[in-house]
Amino acid sequence: MAFEGLTERLQKAMRNLRGKGKVSESDLRATMREIRLALLEADVNFGVVRKFVKKVQERAKGADVLEGLNPAQQIVKIVDEELTKMMGETAVPLNKSDKIPTVIMMAGLQGAGKTTTAGKLALKLKDEQKARPLLIAADIYRPAAIDQLQQVGAQVEVPVFSMGTDVDPREIVEKGMAQAKEDHNDYVIIDTAGRLQIDEKLMDELKDIQEMVHPDEILLVVDAMTGQNAVETAEGFNDALDITGVVLTKLDGDTRGGAALSIRAVTDKPIKFVGQGEKLTDLDVFHPDRMASRILGMGDILSLIEKTQKDYDQKQAEEMAEKMRENTFDFNDFLDQMKQIQKMGPLEDIMKMIPGMANNPALKNVNMDPKDIAHIEAVIYSMTAQERENPDILNPSRRRRIARGSARPIQEVNRMIKQFNSMKKMMNKMSNGNMAGMENMMNSIGVNGSAMGGGIGGKLSNMAMKRMARKMKKNKKRRNKKRKK
Template sequence: MAFESLSEKLSSALKKISGKGKLTEANMNDMLKEVRMSLLEADVNYQVVKDFINDIKEQAMGREVLESFDPGQMVVKIVRDELEKILGPDQAKLVMNDQGITSVMMVGLQGTGKTTAAAKIARFLKNKQNKKVLLAACDVVRPAAIEQLKTLGKQIDVEVFSLGAETPAVYTAKCAKEYAKEKGYDVIIFDTAGRLHIDEALMNELSEMKEEIQPQDILLTVDAMTGQDIVTVARDFNDKLDITGLVVTKMDGDARGGGLLSVRSITKVPVLFVSNGEKVEDLEEFHPDRMAARILGMGDMLTLIEQAQDKIDEKAAAESASRMMAGVFTFNDLLSQFEQMNKLGSFSGLISKIPGMGKMAPKVDDEKMSEQIKHMKALIQSMTPYEREHPECLKNSRKQRIARGAGLKVADLNKLIAQQQQMQQLSKMMSGGGFGNPFGNPFASMQRGGGMYGASKHSGSKKQKPSKKKKKKK
């Protein structure tokens, strides 16, 4: 995930100053030196780093901070506030017409995920803002882009307007806007052509289209993996087109994140959205305050809650909760939980958004955990419907058949059964009004690294009676 290294180093630097009972220029300079190096290593622009450090030092050495009850915590607050200023300072949103159609023009270089970003924003507007959205396929340079947009449009149930690769892009855009007016659309998103680099032909075509459709927003997609090139590309596009916002893609990769920290400060163009995955639902509105907290390892519960509301099947979740409250937890319930968790994205991404858990995220092996869940699902799917709903019937012969069907060992199945038994025990406690420790969390044991399914050595075994001490004879 982006910012992992930066987050770890900034947290370490700030922890040193937080432990000081008194703030001095010497220990402040030591901390700021570490912060400076962390930002430069994360590929943040040198001038942005210089201004950032100067602003922090000026505020931190002020009388109010020096005389405060906890100067270390005051410095942490100052760093967070300054990060918000670099990233924001305020959340930017799409400009929506009160009357008539809102036009959004997507621009960017090839390979930045522009076409996918157009579909993601269309889905966002349709689902979150209840807008009737039309996608216009105006990338006629790359014929595959038209088919890609149509495929994505089917996934999100949004119509795609196209006149084919032979029709000039500007004429397609003009016809798309007329069609949108005729059919009563609220928003039209134009997917335009990209190039491997900025050239005169590209800019002329985009300028002509801008003149024709008069968009309310021109959004530039930039790849988080390109580092400081984000700033260069954003500046060049902004000079020619006056872009109104950025969509930062591939934030789920191992990008250092410096480009995102630099681009707003240098170009004055705000980030509107960040894309953190390949699926059409993997799009977040950009909140400077939340991102600043995430960078400092403080978590981002609001975004996590929003993702859960967006991606989790409420009906399935309610049914599962109802069964647990009734004291029932079978393999069907366990399978449902795995499928719901998969929708929320990577485990490291989830953990990084939970306050106080940020340091654990880099240590989580997403690939290994996904493989473990894949194996568990294979075992459950090898069972008959009766066996899934009646785990108590799983005797030796059935176990051998299920393990063979999943291509795994009976020992693996026994560990999975232990997991189900723990969750069954928890659900019975819940149904009886007890408040026990949720030891049956199917993911907790994997995070502890306790083997394939992490079941403890004594899972499902009877409790041992405490030994009685023999009374000494007088």
């Protein structure tokens, strides 16, 4: 995963500061040296690294951090803030025209994922803004580019305007714009041609289209896996077109993440979206502060909440919460929850959004194989309706019958039932605002207080947990008030 190596190196760099009542200047220098090496190894631009390290060092000395209380935590806070600044501080929304349509021009080199990203963006606008986008197929050079866009358009149920490969891209864009006005589309997304490298012919064509439609957005799509080449590509396109933003693709791949940390600092243009998966729903708004927290191993609770809200049915979630409070959660509910979690993506990615969990040793081998899920489903489907609704009646003879019916070992059936009962108890405690329930949940997956305190997140992770617990208690009080009324 992106940033995994960087997170490990940064945590290692900070480890020497942990537990020290006082941090000397030599300790700080040693830590900054490790941070410098970690960033360079992650393929972050050298000039950006030098400025970053200098800024952190100045702030650590200038704010009397070394003489203050908990100097290690204060240094972590400074690193977090400077990482956020490096990537742009806040999320930058799409530019929107005062009159329809808003025109978005997609640019980039071949292989960056430009066509797929155009489809992802169209789906995002359609779902989140109830927009009526139109895709224009203006890449006549890459084999099957038009067919690919039409297939993507069909999947996201967005119309695609095309005129084949024998028509000049400028004419395609001109007639596509006319079609959009006629159909009252509020967004137009133009999929322009790419090349294996930047050349004069490509830029002239893009400049002509830019002059013709005066796009509200010129989004450059770059492959995060190309590292420093992504930054050079961004510089080249920005010099020629004055891009308005960047979309980083393949951030879920085996990438060191240097492009995400360098592009904003080098081009002064914001990263607006990141692609972190192959599904057409896998396009996320880029939040610099959340990304910084994830890089430092402090999790990303806000993104986790948003992901949950997006993928969960609100009414179903409320019903489930009520069942947890009343302790009536059964195997039917467990099956539903498992399917909902599958929609959110790989389990290991979700876990890393929880404060203190990123790169925790207990998560190294967390990987929910699709076969494991199929085995769990087979066990549950081998239960009778009564057994699913009332797991307490699962005595040894019933368990043996379930094992035979699901073709799974009896030990596996027993283990699954035991895990279900433990999870049910913890969920009941957590839903009632019991902090111990949350701590027990962390302990059950191998993350005790000292383990969490040992990472860069340290006490920040524990603080996040306490905030969550306080919020749950407040919600419980509100519910009780409503019931009394």
